[in-house]
Amino acid sequence: MSLRTWTIREVLEWATEDFARRGIESPRLDAELLVAKALGIDRVGLYLDLNRPLLEQERGLIRPLVARRREGEPVAYILGYREFYARRFCVTPDVLIPRPDTETLIDHALACIPVDAPCRVLDVGTGSGAIAITIAAERPLATVTATDLSEAALKVARGNAETHEVAARIRFERVDLVASGEQYDVILSNPPYVARSDIETLQTEVRDHEPIAALDGGEDGLDVVKALLTATEPATAPGAQILIEVGQGQAQSVLDFAIEETSWEPVAVYKDLNRVDRVVHLRRI
Structure with missing residues (x-):
């Protein structure tokens, strides 16, 4: 200029x-x-x-x-926030930017969590806290635990919980997947699910700016998903439910693993707004 x-x-x-x-x-x-x-x-x-x-x-x-x-820096990082489920969430390069695809997870999770009764909810890999905070805000009787391995991410999530006045009902824990000894009724997660070989094909603003640990799902993209399904078995009783966001083309592989290797049984697979199979819903047997 x-x-x-x-x-x-x-x-x-x-x-x-x-x-x-x-x-x-x-x-x-x-x-x-x-x-x-x-x-x-x-x-x-x-x-x-x-x-x-x-x-x-x-x-x-x-x-x-x-x-x-x-x-190539994402607009959300430049602004310092991203809108998600009609709420504004602070985001930094320490957390994945919330996306509309994950609102599909929220929609179906809310259908599993009662409005008029207590419910123990776990959000695994909380990042910015968008899932945990949205659930706490939409379901006031729910008690929510949010876990992440990154202390920097948890700091962002705690700040967002304070902003949206739900911090008193969310317990944030720095832990890999699930804290031992806890029990949950509903488990939610948007885990890393990008196959390692696909990382280089991502948009530059994603690959070069968002945290790789929140993207890299191992060789086939399902390392964390499979570990999550196994780790959550001791933390649930029959009838508990888990909803996991997955990548395009991964839903059937997740269902097969659940049936063959775990005590989780299929309930449904939900499509996002682009008609992509985006959320796998399972029930504990």
Whole structure:
């Protein structure tokens, strides 16, 4: 951008064109979000003031945000938050960015958790806490445990729980999968499920910026899923339920493993908005 006067409209058009040339998937939306953040307003505010000339100081706030997006940094990390299930969650590079696919898990989990009775819920690999916090907020009688191996991720999750006023009903634990000696009625997880050989094929902004530990599911992508199904058997009684997010083409392999190697039996497989088998639902026998 030169020293000439630029309006909000012109800066948005410039950033949109720049992002589009670089192959960014949602160039206009990204431009609006970043310019709005720099100016301290929302996207509606941009459109109400499109023809306003920007001060040099304001342009100076916009430039570094645009530069970070040019380098492939996800918008959610630049903004510091992501919307999920109608709530705003703080995100940092220590946690996976919540995605709409995981809302499919929430929808079906809520159908398993009573509105009017206590329920013990476990969220394995909580990351930002999006699943655990959403369940606690939507089901006030539920008590929730959220586990993760990353203390940095747990710090983010605890902060989000405070923000959404459910911290008193969520126990955060740094542990691999499941704490020994605990019992649960419903278990939820969005585990790492990307096959190791596929990591390099991921979008640059995912591969180079999001935590690999939250993505890498081993050689076939199912190492953590299989370990989870085995580890949760002692933590559940017959009738307990588990819902796990999986990758495209993995659902049948998970069902086969559950039937052949564990005491979990199939209930259903649920599709996401793109009609991809996304959530495997099992019941303890």
